[in-house]
Amino acid sequence: MSKQKKSENKGNTGMWMGICIALGVAFGIMMDNIGIGIALGVAFGAALGSIDMSPKDKEKEE
Template sequence: MSKQKKSDNKGNTGMWMGICIALGVAFGIMMDNIGIGIALGVAFGAALSSINRDPKEKDKEK
């Protein structure tokens, strides 16, 4: 069996996506449009997960 390369991603992408999608669903329920709430949650989650990284870690990925 060959060894699989483990991801060295130390970001909290899953955490931010989960929190933002949950907030997006709540916002969507309040505005009576869940689709837009989920889409905004995904967008904000992706933005927060990329902003939260250390600049030195971004250079190592390249």
């Protein structure tokens, strides 16, 4: 059987999306515009989820 290469993505995008959407809904309620709050939550969640927060050792890659 062949070994499958594991993805380097840690899979934390869903966590950030959930947190940011919840915060976006809260801010949307405060601003009396829930649609904008949800949209901003999705945008911030995607941005935070795509950031790689662990330092990479470039020496190991070479």
